[in-house]
Amino acid sequence: MEQAKEMKASISELIGEKIASMSASERKAAQTLVAHYPLIGLKTVADFSVQAGVSSPTILRFVARLGFSNYPEFQAALQEELAAQIQSPLTRNLASPSTRPRSAFAQVDATLDNIRETFSHLPEAQIVQIVALLSRPRNRIHLIGGRFTDPIARYMAAHLQIIRPDVVHLDGQESNWRDRLIDMGKRDVLVIFDIRRYQESLIRFAEKAQARGVEIVLLTDQWLSPIARFARHVLAGRTAVPSAWDSTAALFVVAETLIAEITRHAEETASKRIREMEELRGE
Numbered sequence: 001m002e003q004a005k006e007m008k009a010s011i012s013e014l015i016g017e018k019i020a021s022m023s024a025s026e027r028k029a030a031q032t033l034v035a036h037y038p039l040i041g042l043k044t045v046a047d048f049s050v051q052a053g054v055s056s057p058t059i060l061r062f063v064a065r066l067g068f069s070n071y072p073e074f075q076a077a078l079q080e081e082l083a084a085q086i087q088s089p090l091t092r093n094l095a096s097p098s099t100r101p102r103s104a105f106a107q108v109d110a111t112l113d114n115i116r117e118t119f120s121h122l123p124e125a126q127i128v129q130i131v132a133l134l135s136r137p138r139n140r141i142h143l144i145g146g147r148f149t150d151p152i153a154r155y156m157a158a159h160l161q162i163i164r165p166d167v168v169h170l171d172g173q174e175s176n177w178r179d180r181l182i183d184m185g186k187r188d189v190l191v192i193f194d195i196r197r198y199q200e201s202l203i204r205f206a207e208k209a210q211a212r213g214v215e216i217v218l219l220t221d222q223w224l225s226p227i228a229r230f231a232r233h234v235l236a237g238r239t240a241v242p243s244a245w246d247s248t249a250a251l252f253v254v255a256e257t258l259i260a261e262i263t264r265h266a267e268e269t270a271s272k273r274i275r276e277m278e279e280l281r282g283e
Contacts, residue, residue, distance in 0.1 A: 010081055010222035011074075012037060012236050013121035014066045020125065022065060025054045029062040034234060037224040038078040038085075045071055084240070085196050085223040106242055111249045114238035118250040122235060130217055130233050131258060133189055135265040140166040142184070142214075144177065145193035146202055149248055152219075153193050156255045162277065163263055163270045174201045178208070186213040193255075194218065194225040195239050195246055206230045219251050 009017075015030045022030060032052035033041050040048055049056045060071060068074040134141060141160060145153035150171070157169035170177050184190075190209050194202050203226050206216055210230040218231035221239040228234050237250035263270050 009117075009121065010236070011041070011066060011077060012224050012234075013117075013222055016121050016123045016126070016236065018065055019123065022062070023058075025058045026062045026065060028052050028054050029059055034224065035229040037226075037228055038082055041078045042075055042082075081223050087196070107247075110241040111247050114241065114247060114250040115253050118237040118254065122254070126233055126235065127257070127261065130235070131261040131265050133215065133217070133233070134160070134191070134258065135164070135262050137164065137269070138187060140168070140184075140188045141191065142168050142170055142180070142188060143191045143193075144170040144202065144205070146195065146199040148246075149193035149195055149219075149251065152248060152252050152255050153191065155252075156191070156259060159259045160262065162274060163259075163266060164273070174205065177201075177205050181205075181208055181212060184209060184212055184214050186215075188214045189217060190214050191217045191219070192225075192227055192231075193220075193251060194227055195221040195248065195251070196223060196225075198225045198227070203227055219254060221246070221251075 012034060015034065019027060019030055029048070029052045032048070036051070040051055043051075045056045045059050049059045052059070063071055063074045066074065068077070133139065141157075141164075143153040143157040143160075144150065154169050154171070157167055160167040168180075170180060188209075190206070192202060192206055206218075206227045207230055210216055216227070216231040217233045217235075218225060218227050219235050219237065220228065222236050224234065224236060235254055237254050239246035239248065239250065241247045
């Protein structure tokens, strides 16, 4: 069944699970794959090794570390992911009746599974790094999302604006985002939400922002938006459910987790800011 296939751990999730135990050269292979996901892994071992700047045996050790018996098995898994990555709501809606849920509870079960699986694969060390980055007072924070994920960016921005200053939700037309780039540089952090089918305007914006020294945090699905090649930090959440539409519930919970951890991290300054805000409201 299609849903059962999609619930297997993706290679990006396996990397998140195992990267802490990798050697330095294996980590270089992992980082190269994430930055050029999944296409670099579909090239030959020799091409992959050259682009990663490591030896061919290192690539094979990296593949074995992820649990694959050989390189062709690894590539077959990537090809499955690529096929899932480019699916549209139409193709998912044309699934055979046997793959469709018998009741609304199948959708709920799949969503809960997505949340559990997402957090079982998220590297805690990376969460800590992102929280520290978004808590740093000197950093300016910008948040943006795609057609279906921008409500999560807006929600997260609304909370962070209460916790700390210099937080902006980038909305409106793409030209408005580009105009903001003139004031963005090494003190800025851009948080982007992007899931399949990935939004070209966000990819272009991320590329320009990264070229200006902006540090990018990407929240995406298990197949990884192309924005990963420009991002310093990538968090992948499960989105597949038995529906024509992907679910953003897991990414929403990831955003809420970051909000909670940032609030704890900056507890003293956040409490003072909230108190002053309430006084200004006359509460």
